[in-house]
Amino acid sequence: MRRGIHLLEEVDFRPMNSRRPLEYLTWLTRYKREDETRTAPELTSGMSVRSRDIDLAGAFYAVGITGHPQFKVVTLWECHGGWDGGWRQMMDIYRGVDARLFLSDIDDLRHSAFSRPLGAVAGSPPLSRAPRTEFYLFESARVRPGAALDYLEAVRAERAPLLAEHGHRLVGLYEVLFTDNEAVTLWGVSLDDHLATQRARDAALGLDDEAEADPRLLAWGRRARDFLDGPWRETLLAPFPGSRLAPERASG
Secondary structure, three states, X not given: OOOOEEEEEEEEOOOOXXXXXXXXXXXXXXXXXXXXXXXXXXXXXXXXXXOOXXXXXXXXXXXXXXXXOOOEEEEEEEEOOHHXXXXXXXXXXXXXXXXXXXXXXHOOOOOEEXXXXXXEOOOOOOHHHOOOOOEEEEEEEEEOOOOHHHHHHHHHHHHHXXXXXXXXXXXXXXXXXXXXXXXXXXXXXXXXXXXXXXHHHHHXXXXXXXXXXXXXXXXXXXXXXXXXXXXXXXXXXXXXXXXXXXXXXXXX
């Protein structure tokens, strides 16, 4: 089985106009649904490469109150076929810098976009089995140079079973590629389980006497510092309707 290759993109919108991220998410999910029936990749004018092998697994509106910049979109792309599949198709469009490379259909809609290539590690579930849930917990961790794989193995072996007891389902364990000091994890969680986990941590700190404490949540924080060497942050993402990881809407 080939390694899973993905792309994580964070998109900002300026000036702060709440319609822009909505327009972008609507445009993105609509045209990627159309790509599901394509039999071959095509380089188009205005929309760059279109292919079913470059799959929009998740389109999320970042929950700003959890630490994201306001009006931010995060997308997770799956390269079917790995390096020789969707990733190759994305790289091909840069050869010769064809004018069709540029997304002119959304000129002036985005302010900036930052992409990180991700490689799934051992124990990372296939995205095809990822849960559709209310929220996703997105972790970005700066680790010591060369420690990303060790950190992710510790997350798989030690943290994932703990968070599973608190209603978090592991979606992905990813090494950030072309660098040696960053790791990304993604978890599916309901709002109720997210809140209960925060209260269990507060109780372990002695700051909530109405919830059951779980000191293991604090112990993991100390354990993680064996690998960390810089910023560590967890934030929440809300899946946009129409993307693969969004819950299906109830009829009526």
